[in-house]
Amino acid sequence: METLVSPATGGYVADVRPVAQTERIQSLDVLRGVALLGILLMNIQGFGLTEASLQQLVRNPHGGNYWLMTLVHVLFENKMRALFSMLFGAGILLFLAKSRTGSGMAAPELLIRRQLWLIVFGLINAWGLLWHYDILFHYGIVGIFLFPFNRLSPRALLLCAVFTGLIYSGKVYWKFTEQKQAYAKFQQVTALEKKNKKGKLTDEQKDDKSAWEGMVKESQYDRKKDKADVLAMRSDYASVWNHQAPKIKRMEAPFFYQIGLWDITSMMLLGMALFKWGFFSNQLSTKDYALLATGGLLIGQVMAWFSLPTYEMAVVDFTRYVSRNSLPVSDFLMPFERAFSAIGWASLVLLLYRLGIASWLWKAVRSVGQMAFTNYLMQSVLCTLFFYGYGLGYYGDLKLYQLYFVVAEVWLIQTVFSTVWLTYFRFGPLEWLWRSLTYGAWQAMRLRSNPQPTATAAILA
Known part of the structure; x- marks a missing residue:
């Protein structure tokens, strides 16, 4: 029996067992660590x-x-985040699979509590730490709706993942057709102006013209605005907060509910399917992982390179991008490009891990993955303090290649910190807090002199 202290009453609660005393699935921790460290390769550009x-x-x-x-962009952008989402989906299944009768609540109820607290942490990351690309808020919402899917077969989960991915692609295509329609209306108005130079445009025609011109202007480089953005980000906390607030609102509301929801849902469902097939728990054969690594990376990278020209065209010449393309290739293929690539990267990591190559490295990465929640928020703390004005104020001051020296430093800090911390404690500090809030009882934190194997339950997938 494990005795815990209730944070609500300060009293002791007996036989509350949120964590079964079984071995962790080490391959999951390794993959979490890879995904968490890999995400910083893209996030550092936004920081x-x-x-x-x-x-x-x-x-x-x-x-x-x-x-x-x-x-x-081609190798990692969206791929590491996709893998992170897949692992979170696998974590939902792990959480629901455990017997939690000692807590007095059913597993689905505990999962909802867990997700609600994750939403709170996401709001803190976005509105407190001012990281506008926070994903915890989104994960918290999506996870609540996905727990009924745990009863589906792997094949059914895969079909659901494909379906939601197609919804994402459909919404992207819908937006693109609206842009093409706006451009067609603009052409009609400009043709009318050329034909009848003395004629006056109606209010509707003026709106059609200004709508397209606004889209084009948004895609163009504005040196003054860029300098103003840098100046705002190098200011005090209140100024940075005011500058970031519109971005945070856009990411947590319009973007998420219009597009991001389908992306995250698709990847989580795919992760649930892969977990049920034993993919993440290292149960496939070495040959299978080799084939998946080769096939996944080959297909994913071919799609990424194929879509690169349209991605760059949209940045360089928005009018040409809309007028000359019948399909927004880069965005349309995104769900499938990142799914194949993420499976390929995960398979390659599991293959190397199984072969025992650089085992010391995988041990360090596993520690990072075991503390993925803590390390994710730590990245926000370290990077905002380094770049934003209320910290060291390096925002906009470094070249792109110099940002990756910062990435290497953050990686070193997190691997050393995670390894040392887990020699004394069962959980990372924020994992412990999250668990305690979820179960309404303080969790045992320190390792005993004769430590028991730690838990299988997902910290942050």
Whole structure:
């Protein structure tokens, strides 16, 4: 029997067992660590540079920074986040699979509590730490709706994942057709102006013209606005908060409910299917992982390189992008490109892990993955304090390649911290807090002198 202390009453609660004393699935922790560290390869660009300055590299496609950005974009962008989402989906199944009768609540009820607290942490990450690309808020919402899917077969989960991915692609295509319609109306208005130079446009025609011109203007580089963005981000906390607030609102409301919801749902459902097939728990054969690594990366990277020209065209010449394409290839293929690539990367990692290559490295990465929740928020703390004005104020000051020295430093800090911390404690500090809030009882934190194997339950997938 394990005795815990209730944070609500301060009293002791007996036989509350949120964590079964079984071995962790180490391969899941390794993959979490890889995904968590890999996400920073893309996030560092948002932490340290304006979007406009990054797009300028695309408009001037030469030099090492352009090729570095292109390589990161093709190999890792959205792929590591997709893997993170898949692992979170697997974590939902792990959570629901455990007997939690000692807590006095059914597993679905505990899962909802867990997700609601994750939403709170996401709001803190976005509105407190001012990271506008936070994903915890989104994960918290989607996870609540996905727990009934745990009874589906792997094949049914896969079909649901494909279906939601197609919804994402459909919504992207819908938006693209609206852009094409706006451009067609603009052409009609300009043709009318040329034909009848003295004629006056109706209010509707003026709106049609200004609508398209607004879209084009948004896609163009504005040096003054870019400098103003950098200046705002180098200011005090209140100024940065006011500057980031519109971005945070856009990401947590319009973007999420229009597009992001379908992306995350698709990847989580795929992760649930893969977990039921034993993929994440290292149960497939070595040959299977080798084939999945080769096939997944080959297909995913072919799709990524194939879609790259349309991605760059949308940045360089928005009018040409809309007028010359019948399909927004880069966005349309995104759900499937990242799914194949994420499976390929995961298979490659599991293959190397199984073969015992650089075992010391995988042990460190596993520690990072076991503390993925803590490390995710730690990245926000470290990077905002380094780049934003209320910290060291390096925002917009470094070249793209220099950002990756910061990435290496953060990786080193997190691997060392996670390894040392887990020699003394069962959970990461925020994992412990999240569990305690979920179960309404303080969890045992320190490792005993004769430590029992730690738990299988997902910390943050």
